[in-house]
Amino acid sequence: xKLLKNLLKSPMFVIGASLFFGTILVALFAPLFYxxxxxxVGEQYAAPGAGHLLGTDNLxxxxxxxxxxxxxxxxxxxxxxxxxxxxxxxxxxxxxGFKGGWIDDLLNMLTNLFIVIPSFVVxxxxxxxxxxxxxxxxxxxIIGATTWTWSARAVRAxxxxxxxxxxxxxxxxxxxxxxxxxxxxxxxYLLSYVFMVFILQIASGILSEAAISMIGxxxxxxQSLGVILNDAxxxxxxxxxxxxxxxxxxxxxxxxxxxxxxxxxxxxxVFNPRLRK
Amino acid sequence: xxxxxxxxSARDVVRVFGSGKKLVRAVDGVSFDIADGxxxxxxxxxxxxxxxxxxxxxxxxxxxxxxxLYEGHEITDQRDHWNEVQAVFQDxxxxxxxxxxxxxxxxxxxxxxKDKPSKSEIDDRVDAGLLAVNVAPKDIEGKYPFELSGGxxxxxxxxxxxxxxxxxxxxxxxxxxxxxxxxxxxxxxxxKLKVELSMxxxxxxxxxxxxxxxxxxxxxxxxxxxxxxxxxxxxxxxxTSPVTVRLLxxxxxxxxxxxxx
Amino acid sequence: xxxxxxxxxxxxxxxxxxxxxxIHAVTDVSFEMKQGEIxxxxxxxxxxxxxxxxxxxxxxxxxxxxxxxxxKVGGExxxxxxxxxxxxxxxxxxxxxxxxxxxxxxxxxxxxxxIAADVIVAHEKGDRKKAYDRLGERFELFFGAEAKRILNAxxxxxxxxxxxxxxxxxxxxxxxxxxxxxxxxxxxxxxxxxxxxxxxxxxxxxxxxxxxxxxxxxxxxxRHVADNIAIMYAGEFVEKGTAEQIVFSPxxxxxxxxxxxxxxxxxxQKSRKPVAIEGAPPSLAEAIVGCRFAAxxxxxxxxxxxxxxxxxxxxxxxxxxxxxx
Numbered sequence: 001x002k003l004l005k006n007l008l009k010s011p012m013f014v015i016g017a018s019l020f021f022g023t024i025l026v027a028l029f030a031p032l033f034y035x036x037x038x039x040x041v042g043e044q045y046a047a048p049g050a051g052h053l054l055g056t057d058n059l060x061x062x063x064x065x066x067x068x069x070x071x072x073x074x075x076x077x078x079x080x081x082x083x084x085x086x087x088x089x090x091x092x093x094x095x096x097g098f099k100g101g102w103i104d105d106l107l108n109m110l111t112n113l114f115i116v117i118p119s120f121v122v123x124x125x126x127x128x129x130x131x132x133x134x135x136x137x138x139x140x141x142i143i144g145a146t147t148w149t150w151s152a153r154a155v156r157a158x159x160x161x162x163x164x165x166x167x168x169x170x171x172x173x174x175x176x177x178x179x180x181x182x183x184x185x186x187x188x189y190l191l192s193y194v195f196m197v198f199i200l201q202i203a204s205g206i207l208s209e210a211a212i213s214m215i216g217x218x219x220x221x222x223q224s225l226g227v228i229l230n231d232a233x234x235x236x237x238x239x240x241x242x243x244x245x246x247x248x249x250x251x252x253x254x255x256x257x258x259x260x261x262x263x264x265x266x267x268x269x270v271f272n273p274r275l276r277k
Numbered sequence: 278x279x280x281x282x283x284x285x286s287a288r289d290v291v292r293v294f295g296s297g298k299k300l301v302r303a304v305d306g307v308s309f310d311i312a313d314g315x316x317x318x319x320x321x322x323x324x325x326x327x328x329x330x331x332x333x334x335x336x337x338x339x340x341x342x343x344x345x346l347y348e349g350h351e352i353t354d355q356r357d358h359w360n361e362v363q364a365v366f367q368d369x370x371x372x373x374x375x376x377x378x379x380x381x382x383x384x385x386x387x388x389x390x391k392d393k394p395s396k397s398e399i400d401d402r403v404d405a406g407l408l409a410v411n412v413a414p415k416d417i418e419g420k421y422p423f424e425l426s427g428g429x430x431x432x433x434x435x436x437x438x439x440x441x442x443x444x445x446x447x448x449x450x451x452x453x454x455x456x457x458x459x460x461x462x463x464x465x466x467x468x469k470l471k472v473e474l475s476m477x478x479x480x481x482x483x484x485x486x487x488x489x490x491x492x493x494x495x496x497x498x499x500x501x502x503x504x505x506x507x508x509x510x511x512x513x514x515x516x517t518s519p520v521t522v523r524l525l526x527x528x529x530x531x532x533x534x535x536x537x538x
Numbered sequence: 539x540x541x542x543x544x545x546x547x548x549x550x551x552x553x554x555x556x557x558x559x560x561i562h563a564v565t566d567v568s569f570e571m572k573q574g575e576i577x578x579x580x581x582x583x584x585x586x587x588x589x590x591x592x593x594x595x596x597x598x599x600x601x602x603x604x605x606x607x608x609x610k611v612g613g614e615x616x617x618x619x620x621x622x623x624x625x626x627x628x629x630x631x632x633x634x635x636x637x638x639x640x641x642x643x644x645x646x647x648x649x650x651x652x653i654a655a656d657v658i659v660a661h662e663k664g665d666r667k668k669a670y671d672r673l674g675e676r677f678e679l680f681f682g683a684e685a686k687r688i689l690n691a692x693x694x695x696x697x698x699x700x701x702x703x704x705x706x707x708x709x710x711x712x713x714x715x716x717x718x719x720x721x722x723x724x725x726x727x728x729x730x731x732x733x734x735x736x737x738x739x740x741x742x743x744x745x746x747x748x749x750x751x752x753x754x755x756x757x758x759x760x761r762h763v764a765d766n767i768a769i770m771y772a773g774e775f776v777e778k779g780t781a782e783q784i785v786f787s788p789x790x791x792x793x794x795x796x797x798x799x800x801x802x803x804x805x806x807q808k809s810r811k812p813v814a815i816e817g818a819p820p821s822l823a824e825a826i827v828g829c830r831f832a833a834x835x836x837x838x839x840x841x842x843x844x845x846x847x848x849x850x851x852x853x854x855x856x857x858x859x860x861x862x863x
Contacts, residue, residue: 166366167374173335173359175389188376322727323698411816426818427583453725456583456755461799461814483727486801490812527728531785531800535762536732538739 007266016262023256027071036065045242055244057228058235063244066223070249073224074206074256077140081205084144086198089151094182094190096152097159104156111152119146123208127217136219143208144201151197158193162186196264203260210253225249282349283310284445284477285334290343292329303329305501306343311479316471318480318488320524321498327481330498331449334479335364359389363443367450369430373422379433380417383407386437406440410466428459435466438476445477446470452487464491485524489513497521543715543749544571544594549607551593554600562605562822563589565773571716576742576750578764578781580757580796584819586773587753588638591720594751595633596624612715630661634714634747638721641701644693651689654708661712677707679744680737699730703737710747718751723759735763757796761785769793772819772830779855789853789862791835829859837861 007013030036040060041052048055054063096107126142127134162168163186171185187194206225212218213226214233228249232238237245292304303326311317319327332338333345336358345351352358366372373382383403387393394402404414410432422430431451438446448467452460464487470476482488488495489509497505497512497520504518516522529535551564563586571577579587589602596616598604609616611632616624629635637643645653651673658669677685680703693701702722710717719738723731741747752763760767761781768778769792777790788794798813817834820826829835832842839861849856 166368166372169337169364169366170372171374172337172355173364173389174386175356175359176385184377185374188374322729457757457796457799458582458755458815461801461812464801464812465814484801485728490801524728527732529731529756529759529762531758531761536736536739538743 010266012262013266016259016266019255019259020263023071023252023259024075027068027075030068034064034068036068037062038065038069045237045240045245048244054248055242057231057245058237063248066228067225067248067252069223070225070228071252073136073219073222074209074226074253077136077143077209077224078202078206078256080137080140081143081147081208082198082202084141085148085201085205086151086194088144089148089153089197090155090190090194092148093152093155093157094159094186097156097161098163098178098182098186100160100163104160107152107156111149111156114146115149117146119143120208120211122146123212124215124217127212132220134218134220136222136224139209139212139219140205143205147201147204147208151194151201154197155190155194158190159186162189192267196267199260199264199267203257206253206256225253282313283346284313284315284348285309285311285479286344286346286349288344290330290333290340290345292326292333292338293341302501304333304340307498307501307503309496309503309506311477314471314475314477315493316467316478316480316491317494317496318482318492319496319498320482320485320488322483322524324500325498326501327498328449331364331447331479331481335359335362335447356389357391360391361444362447363438363441363445364447364449365431365434365438365451368454369427369434370422372434373430375422377421379420379422379425380414383433383437383440386441390441402440402442403436406436406438409439409469410436412436428455428462431455431459431463432466435463435470438470439466439474442474443476445479447479447481449481450483451480453483460487467491484528485513486528497524543573543612545608545610546570546594547608547610549590549593549609550605551589551598552603552605553589554603559823563602563773564593566607567775568607569768569775569778571749571751573748574742575766576752576764578760578767579751579753579770580755580760580767581770582755582819585770586822587770588720589773590770591635591637591718591751591753594718595635596628597621626661630657630709630714631712632714633716633718634709634712636705636709636717636719636722639725640705640722641693641698641725644701644705646692646694649690649692650696650704650708654689654704654711657708657711673711676711677704680707680740697730698726699733702726702730702734706734706737706741710741713746715748716750717747718753720753721755722752724754724756731759735759738763755796757785758800769796772826773822774830774858775849775856776831776858777856778849783853783855787853789855789857790859791837791862792831795834795836 038061041062042056042060044056044058044060046052046056046060052062052064054067056062057066092107092111096104123142123146127139130138168181168185171181176184209218209224210226210229213224214230216230218224218227218230229246232245288308289306290304291302291306294301294303305326307330319330321327329338333340336352336355347358347362373379380403383406384399387399407414407417412432434451452463455463467478467480468491471478480488480491492509494507495509495512496503497518499520505512505516505521512521513525516525546567546569549564549567550562553561553563555561567590569577579590581587592602593604594609596609596619599621604617611628616628651670654673655666655669658664658672659666673689674685677689681688688696688700688704696704706722723734726734738750742750752760754760764781766779767781767784768775769784769790770776771792777784777788777793784793785797788797795813795815799815801812815834820830820833828843828845829847832838835842845860847858847860849858852862
C-alpha cells in the first residue's frame, strides 16, 4: 500500500510503531520464551539477579512475569476503552454532523452533558461501588463510555464540513441512501482522522487505567501496570529504594504512550489526502 | 418525438430558508414552462436564486409554496425523478469521492436506474460515455480523481451523463471553475447531448455570453425572481429589464467600452 | 519615471517532487515593467503562471527552487534571500501578492479590521490604535459609507465581492510598488468583477500602488485591464505585446486559439463557434524537443517538432514562432 510506504518514510512513525508493536509482541508471545509465573521465586524484594532479572516483589514474585502480565492487562484496557470511545464518538459525530438540524442539536447537548461530567470522578465512583466485581473489562468499559466526547466533537466538525461537498449531492442523485452516503462518501474522508483519534484514545485509556489503579480502585486479582505501581506504593517500595518495583512499570507506561503519540503525529502529515498530492 | 406536456412547469414557486429575522426568500415567485428538447439558460449574478431553483428542478428541495411540476405532476419520489433528471455541478473536484476510482464512480451512477442494466451493459455504456467526451477508456483506467485536472474532471461529469442518458440535464454552473479552452469543450458536449440524445437541458450560469451561444431561451434571474425571458436575441438585443442591461454592461467585451476611467 | 520598477531577467524555476523529479515549471522568462503599467499574464491552467508569481516575489520555499535568472524590484535583486528576509522587507511593502482564491482564505475567526491591523503592525511596529485609524481612512476611500460595516465584520458575513475588495485593500495598505494579482476575479460573477476591477483602477489612479501584474485566463478582461499582455504556455512566454495587439491581431497560433475559444454575447456570435483546443500541455518533467505547442498546434509543420522556437520580434511584438503570420 502506498500509504504504508509513505508512513515508513517517516522516522517518527518507524520509531513509534516499532516501540508500540514491540510491546504488543512481548505481551502476547513472551510467555512462549520465558516462563511467566506467579510463584515465589525468591526473597521478598530481592534485587535483580539470576532467575529474576528485574527483581521480585513483596511476595517474592518475579517482576518480569508481573510486568508481562501487567502489560497485557493495560494494553487490553487501553484497546477496549479506545475502541468503545472511538466507536461511540464517531457514530454520534458522523450522524449529527451530517444530519444537522435538531438531531445535531440533540447530540450536541448530549455530548456537552458528558463533557461537563468529569470522567475520572465517574470512574472512581463506579469503580468504588463495584467492590467485588472490578474487572479489567469493566474498567475498560467505563473509561470508554466516559471519554468519547472528544472524538464526537472532532468527527462532527469534519462530517459537517463534508456534507456540503458536491459529491454528496451527486451520490444522492445516484440513488445512495443516508447510510450508504455516510459509509461510502463521508467515512473514508474521516478514516484517517478517526484512526488518529483511536490512537490517542488508546493512550488515554492506558493512562486512565494506570491512574485509577494507583489510587487503589483498579481491577481486583489481576496484574496491570497501574496495579504494580499501586502495590509498590502501598508496600513502601519507594521509600526503601526498591527501584525495580516502580521504575520498570513507569517506564513501560511512558514508553507506550509516547510511542502512540509519535505514531499519531507522524500520521498527520501523511494521511491528509490533499497534502499527499 | 418531443411531447406536448412541458417538461418543467412552475407556477408562483417560492422557496425560503431560515425563519424569523433570518428568513431568506431564495426563490420568490417564479413561473415558467420548459418544453421537451429545449436548452434553457437561467442567468444571474451570485445570490439570485438560480442554484436553489436548479435544486428544486432536481427534486432536492421542495417548494415552500406554489406549484412545481415535472411532466405534468409533482415530484413525489426522488428516486423515480432521478431516473430521468440528472445533473452536473460546478466544482469538478468536489463532485467526486477521492477514495474511489473514476470508473467505479461512473458505474455507481447506474445504481439509480430502476431497470438496472447488466454488468456488461453498464461497462459498455460507461465506455460510450467516455468516448463521447473524447476520452479513451484506458486513459482513466485505475485512475483516481486527484490524478486528473479540473477540465478532465468536468468531462467526467459529462461522461456520466452520456452514459446514463437521462431525459433532462440540469447543469449548475458547469463552466465557472474551468478556463476558457475547456469551456468551449463543455459547450460542445452540451450541444451534443441535445442533438444526439434529444436531452432537455437547463443551464444555470452567471455568464450571459455562454448562455447566448448555447440556449434556445434565456431567463434572467435577480433576487429570486425572473425579470426577463425570451430567445437569446430578444433578451440581449431588446432587454426589457434594467437587470439585463446591467448584466450585459458588466461583461468585458473586446469591442465595447467597459469601465470609464 | 521611465525607469523600470520591475525587471525579470531570464528567470527559470523548477519544482522538486517527492520522488526527486525536476519539473521545469517556468523557463527563461524575461520582461520589464514601468511605473503605472499593468501587465497581464494569460494562459490555461497549469501553464506556470501561478508558479511564476511565487518566483516574482523571491519567495522560494521548497519544493519550489530558482534554476537561474534574476528578479529586481527598484533595482534591488530578490534572489538568494531567505524567506524571512523577503517577508520582512519585500512582501506587502515592495511587492504585494493577492493569491488565487484569497477571498476564501481570510481567517474566519477575526474581524476584517483586525486582520488588516495585523499587517500594518507586523511591518511597521507601530501603535495599533494608529493602525486602526489608517485603516479607517483607507477603507473609506474605496468602500465609502460601507467602510465601517465592512471593517467590523467577520469574513463570513461579507459577500464574495466585499471579501475580495477587502483582500485587495489589505494587500495595498502599505502602498507597495507592485501588486501581483492571481486570478482576482475568476470566481466572481460579472457584476462583482466589474466592481473589483473599478476598485483596482481607483487605487492605481490614486497612486496607492504603482504597477500591477494581473494573471488570468480571460483575454477579453485583459483587453480592458492591461496595458501589455504576455501569453504563457508550458512555462514559457509565447507572445508578448500591447493589449490591442494581442487581442485584435494575435500572431502566435496558441494566442489565436485562445482568442478563438472566447465567447461573447454579440450578434453574430451564434454563427461563430468557439473552437476548443484539444489535448493538454506537455509534461514539464522531461526535456522537450522542438516547439512546446507543436502537438496541439493547428498549423504545425514537421520542423516544429524538431526546432526549438525562440522569441523574436514580429509585427511589433515578441512571438515565439518562426512561422507566425
